[in-house]
Amino acid sequence: MSTLDDNLKKLDRLLDRFRKRGIPNRIAGQDTDGGAGRFQTVSPVDKQVICDVARGNAEDIDAAAKAAHAAFPAWRDMPAKERKKILINVAEAIEARAEDIALCECYDTGQAWKFMSKAALRGAENFRYFAAQVESARDGQSLPSPTLMNVTTRTPLGPVGVITPWNTPFMLSTWKIAPALAAGCTVVHKPAEDSPLTARLLVEIAEEAGLPPGVLNTVNGFGEDAGRALTEHPLIRAIAFVGESRTGSMITKQGADTLKRVHLELGGKNPVIVFDDADLERALDAVIFMIYSINGERCTSSSRLLVQDTIREQFEAKLVERVNRIKVGHPLDPNTEIGPLIGKTHFDKVTSYFDIAKQDGATIAAGGTTPDDSGYYVRPTLFTGANNAMRIAREEIFGPVLTSIPFTTEEEALSIANDTQYGLTGYVWTNDLTRALRFTDKLEAGMIWVNSENVRHLPTPFGGVKSSGIGRDGGDWSFEFYMEQKHIGFATGQHKITRLGA
Ligand code: NAD
Numbered sequence: 001m002s003t004l005d006d007n008l009k010k011l012d013r014l015l016d017r018f019r020k021r022g023i024p025n026r027i028a029g030q031d032t033d034g035g036a037g038r039f040q041t042v043s044p045v046d047k048q049v050i051c052d053v054a055r056g057n058a059e060d061i062d063a064a065a066k067a068a069h070a071a072f073p074a075w076r077d078m079p080a081k082e083r084k085k086i087l088i089n090v091a092e093a094i095e096a097r098a099e100d101i102a103l104c105e106c107y108d109t110g111q112a113w114k115f116m117s118k119a120a121l122r123g124a125e126n127f128r129y130f131a132a133q134v135e136s137a138r139d140g141q142s143l144p145s146p147t148l149m150n151v152t153t154r155t156p157l158g159p160v161g162v163i164t165p166w167n168t169p170f171m172l173s174t175w176k177i178a179p180a181l182a183a184g185c186t187v188v189h190k191p192a193e194d195s196p197l198t199a200r201l202l203v204e205i206a207e208e209a210g211l212p213p214g215v216l217n218t219v220n221g222f223g224e225d226a227g228r229a230l231t232e233h234p235l236i237r238a239i240a241f242v243g244e245s246r247t248g249s250m251i252t253k254q255g256a257d258t259l260k261r262v263h264l265e266l267g268g269k270n271p272v273i274v275f276d277d278a279d280l281e282r283a284l285d286a287v288i289f290m291i292y293s294i295n296g297e298r299c300t301s302s303s304r305l306l307v308q309d310t311i312r313e314q315f316e317a318k319l320v321e322r323v324n325r326i327k328v329g330h331p332l333d334p335n336t337e338i339g340p341l342i343g344k345t346h347f348d349k350v351t352s353y354f355d356i357a358k359q360d361g362a363t364i365a366a367g368g369t370t371p372d373d374s375g376y377y378v379r380p381t382l383f384t385g386a387n388n389a390m391r392i393a394r395e396e397i398f399g400p401v402l403t404s405i406p407f408t409t410e411e412e413a414l415s416i417a418n419d420t421q422y423g424l425t426g427y428v429w430t431n432d433l434t435r436a437l438r439f440t441d442k443l444e445a446g447m448i449w450v451n452s453e454n455v456r457h458l459p460t461p462f463g464g465v466k467s468s469g470i471g472r473d474g475g476d477w478s479f480e481f482y483m484e485q486k487h488i489g490f491a492t493g494q495h496k497i498t499r500l501g502a
Helices: 004-021 058-077 080-096 098-109 113-131 169-183 197-208 223-232 245-254 280-296 312-323 344-360 410-418 433-442 477-482
Strands: 025-027 030-032 038-042 049-054 148-156 159-163 186-190 216-218 238-242 261-265 271-274 304-308 363-366 381-384 401-407 425-429 447-450 483-491
Touching: 004 049, 004 098, 025 058, 025 197, 058 148, 058 159, 058 186, 058 216, 058 223, 080 098, 080 113, 080 169, 080 197, 098 113, 098 169, 098 197, 113 169, 159 169, 159 223, 169 186, 169 197, 169 238, 169 477, 186 197, 186 223, 197 216, 223 245, 238 245, 238 477, 245 261, 271 280, 271 410, 280 312, 280 401, 280 425, 304 312, 304 410, 312 363, 312 381, 312 401, 344 363, 344 401, 401 410, 410 433, 425 433, 433 447, 477 483
Parallel strands: 159 186, 159 238, 186 216, 238 261, 271 304, 271 425, 304 401, 381 401, 425 447
Antiparallel strands: 025 030, 025 216, 038 049, 148 483, 363 381
């Protein structure tokens, strides 16, 4: 197994080129400067500048949208077998560079190596999974009527925009880009300004693996200029967005004039409900994993623990013991379980909840401190003695911070679980099957796991309800978004046509 020292040495070699040349935009297979100059990306690990990044503006987006538009007909009309082969080549190339991707991701975002080394492989898996479906993507139905042979087929939408956040950016980008390309769309990607490194690696890897120039274009920059321009561009047919609920609402408004199709994967304040009849050891493992892995910077994290009052004391005591043992450290140390948060603004936001919790009358049972200020490190934190009206129970903190809320009855648990603006995921721990059936039927969430942590299976629908989003990813749902349904009716005979003016 590689050590922190090994990883740092390898990272240094990788960063050398970024330090020398910065990160340009990639449009139509060419490197270009940003129309608004450059900005610097800073590592949350040591607060050091990593490199300069092109700061894209509306002109860059225009050039990228035109490139995606120009590349579209050839990509759409490429025989499915060829497109499939290219996407498999991309998956293989990602696998070959998985270590480089993970090293850059850890240093750029603060995510721990423990999780990121697998995230790159999951990115490859996204390409493999959707490549396998390229050949059937256009399939439709036959719906004959008495006078017509009605058939349906699907066609790719055209150039689409993909706007991604900074938490696990590589995996999330591939999650959107792979199905878009498999459907036959071309893409303009606007990665998060806080994590540009692996978006650059992705476009390089894809082009080296044979993706034609202009099929995937990457424009760096900020949401309010590059992001906004992408959502407003008339050549861009749809926006696939992952990020905050507030931004999702802005994107919907910005896209209104050009009637953009939007797919929004937004925030969450997801409940994990632990009943006293559950396997409490497994529930404990899952509760800890689902809020403290990936630095708690995870849309599907279970940030509200609803625990039955009969077991609350013992469950919270065990939780405190385990949370205090979670290893916070350099993300490239293979033993690290929690690395630093993405940056100063987010660090200030997350740590502000330590005071908010106290003001609201909750108890900080674990954490609530920042171990050292070399980077944006936060100790995993547990709030107890909370109720669902407190800000720590209502607002998405998006860090390694868990709020524990007791309940007495199943009805009360359901009411607390649903009393939130969000509805992304829910986790239910009980060994009572009929209760699990009743409860999951009424729980307002796009995805629910019973006696399990979140285990992603690509054929299943991923997405949220309420303020957590609109639309679904995965399986054929991704193609439903990136493709247009077309109906064609062929007359089977000489049916009567109503004659006007005859
Ligand atoms: P964010 O909304 O601040 O930014 C996301 C992206 O949107 C960035 O690329 C940003 O530059 C861009 N952007 C910002 N303003 C824009 C605008 N006006 N027009 C166009 N683009 C704009 O989100 P973040 O802080 O980077 O990410 C964290 C959030 O993402 C959390 O709320 C988290 O729950 C959510 N998230 C959701 C999922 C999911 O699948 N539901 C997955 C991961 C993250």
